[in-house]
Amino acid sequence: MFTISTIAQPDTLEAAYKVLKEKRSNAVLGGCAYLRMGTQKIHTGVDLTKLGLKYIKEQDNCIEIGAMTSFRxxxxxxxxxxxAGGLLAKAVAGIIGVQFRNAVTVGASVFxxxxxxxxxxxxxALDAEVELVQGGRMTLAAFLxxxxxxxxxTKVIIHKTEGQASYQALRNSAGDYPLVTVAVSxxxxxWKIVVGARPTRAKLAGRAAALLNEAGTLLGAELAEQAAQTAADELPFGSNRRASAAYRQAVAQTLIKRAIMEVAACK
Ligand SMILES: Cc1cc2nc3c(=O)[nH]c(=O)nc-3n(C[C@H](O)[C@H](O)[C@H](O)COP(=O)(O)OP(=O)(O)OC[C@H]3O[C@@H](n4cnc5c(N)ncnc54)[C@H](O)[C@@H]3O)c2cc1C
Structure with missing residues (x-):
């Protein structure tokens, strides 16, 4: 279990960042679900609850999600x-259970x-940016x-670019970590094709997406299969105790094809 010596509840983002930087062992506190799994000795836990970061705001061109917003x-x-077909909502709906999703935060998960x-x-797979106190605003891809x-x-910004998306994931059992995640938009x-849990971080499959972009409206099952195979070939997959690299690659190919066909079917 992790330990915290003292808690700070700053009133401004600048003050939060200042406390965080004061000591190497100071850390931001999200929902603490992941911290609880470790043995980290935190000197000052920086609690963001006074900063009003729990919100989802729809603006004219974008949707802003505050860092303390829960997955629920x-x-x-x-x-x-x-x-985008409820892509984000669908992606989080399979994570453990409602009580867990009420606690875990967007900020920690992205950071x-x-x-x-x-x-x-x-x-x-969306047109997303992140904002950090020190790092400022940048695309999610640049942040990664x-x-x-x-x-x-502090927040995630999603530009409301028109379109559709599909989310697919495979778990050995409900509530387990996913062994492959796929988002296609x-x-x-x-087109964007993203594969995560390879088991490393989510990555865009650029060559496969280019195949779909070149095809325009002529997309059929054969091209979807070709793009799925290209994506599975261009991205690296690894093994861990949940699945082997070969199994992940085969599953990813199937899920990518399924996601492409689902998006293609949307009007
Ligand atoms: C048992 C278990 C199973 C899980 N299964 C899945 C799963 O299947 N799929 C999935 O997608 N996720 C899964 N997760 C991860 C989960 O969804 C959250 O992403 C994770 O718990 C972090 O969120 P938190 O709010 O609990 O962060 P915390 O535990 O509070 O913090 C985690 C880290 O983030 C830092 N941090 C927190 N907030 C910020 C911020 N705003 N800025 C900078 N740093 C910050 C903290 O200092 C800490 O280092 C699982 C987690 C657990 C514990």
Missing amino acids: DVETNQVLNKY MRYGFSDFLTALL DMPRSKDVL RLNNE
């Missing part, structure tokens, strides 16, 4: 359920870039390529 908020929010993350896989540093993730007529 994402799952039940009407705006997110309507956008930590977990390889197994259902949420990150789905988010990468950055080396990790101490910072506070067609936003503004541009």
